[in-house]
Each structure stands twice: as C-alpha cells, then as structure tokens.
Amino acid sequence: MLRKLFGLGKNTGRKKDPVAEQLGIDPEMCYCPSCGDEYRADITTCAGCNIALISGTEKLSQAKEKTEAFFSRSMEIGPEEPRVAIKGGKLRDLKPYQLLLAKERIPALLTGQEGDCRKG
Ligand SMILES: [Zn+2]
Known part of the structure; x- marks a missing residue:
C-alpha cells in the first residue's frame, strides 16, 4: 500500500x-x-x-x-481561530511536530514562553 x-x-x-x-x-x-x-x-x-x-x-x-x-486548505491562522496547545518543550524538539503537521496542511505555531531566548 x-x-x-x-x-x-x-x-x-x-x-x-x-x-x-x-x-x-x-x-x-x-x-x-x-x-x-x-x-x-x-x-x-x-x-x-x-x-x-x-x-x-x-x-x-x-x-x-x-x-x-x-x-487549497489554508495554512493561515487567523486571530479569531481557536488554538490548542499540543506539546511543550524546547523549540528544536518541537520543530519536527510543526513539520509533521504541515505535511497534513495543519498550521501550527511555535510560541515562546518565559525563558525563551529568542528576542524580537
Ligand atoms: Zn475491498
């Protein structure tokens, strides 16, 4: 198959x-x-x-x-759309999940929390 x-x-x-x-x-x-x-x-x-x-x-x-x-499924996440937290952890550990979801055309955000070293 x-x-x-x-x-x-x-x-x-x-x-x-x-x-x-x-x-x-x-x-x-x-x-x-x-x-x-x-x-x-x-x-x-x-x-x-x-x-x-x-x-x-x-x-x-x-x-x-x-x-x-x-x-044709949108990969945009609008401000009104409900979000669910599915996993927490280090950014580099979460990246594979984002890629996996993207393969199924499911948009995902990686959001920083306290202790996140990325500063805009
Ligand atoms: Zn059959």
Missing part, C-alpha cells in the same frame, strides 16, 4: 497521466472503494469486502478532488 501511495508501483512503460502515476492509480484497473485494493479491469467485486469495484478513472477523479481540497 505504501508503495502505491508514493507512486513507486509497477512500471509498465505505458504513457500515463502524471497525476495518476503520482497517486499510484492506474486508470485501466479497478479499485475497491472501501479497502483500496487494485483489481484487473475484468473483475467487478472486491474479494475482501464483497462490494462492487469502481473504475480507475473514477477513483482517479475522486482522488484528484481530494488532493485539490487538501492543497
């Missing part, structure tokens, strides 16, 4: 939609809408979930929609 996510799946040499490639979706295959398993185009039902498969094209348009929604 991870290999699919990172688009490192099989290389067939066929010319493909670069987005499809990146998402690891082959428009000529079928996919289970529940578990995401990939099937040959002539198979109509997921063996694991026993539900009807969707075409690769359909899965691709769904995935593209999702991706667009994801990247």
Whole structure:
C-alpha cells in the first residue's frame, strides 16, 4: 500500500497521466472503494469486502478532488481561530511536530514562553 501511495508501483512503460502515476492509480484497473485494493479491469467485486469495484478513472477523479481540497486548505491562522496547545518543550524538539503537521496542511505555531531566548 505504501508503495502505491508514493507512486513507486509497477512500471509498465505505458504513457500515463502524471497525476495518476503520482497517486499510484492506474486508470485501466479497478479499485475497491472501501479497502483500496487494485483489481484487473475484468473483475467487478472486491474479494475482501464483497462490494462492487469502481473504475480507475473514477477513483482517479475522486482522488484528484481530494488532493485539490487538501492543497487549497489554508495554512493561515487567523486571530479569531481557536488554538490548542499540543506539546511543550524546547523549540528544536518541537520543530519536527510543526513539520509533521504541515505535511497534513495543519498550521501550527511555535510560541515562546518565559525563558525563551529568542528576542524580537
Ligand atoms: Zn475491498
């Protein structure tokens, strides 16, 4: 599954939609809408979930929609927005958390408290 996510799946040499490639979706295959398993185009039902498969094209348009929604998410934190403190500690220890959250398009602030040596 991870290999699919990172688009490192099989290389067939066929010319493909670069987005499809990146998402690891082959428009000529079928996919289970529940578990995401990939099937040959002539198979109509997921063996694991026993539900009807969707075409690769359909899965691709769904995935593209999702991706667009994801990247259009704002990374700005407005003054009115509620904030939650999730972790305290040294700035250099917290930086990885901020990066992790940013990967999921979740904005995070690292705020100094007393004893913080950064001075504006
Ligand atoms: Zn399934």
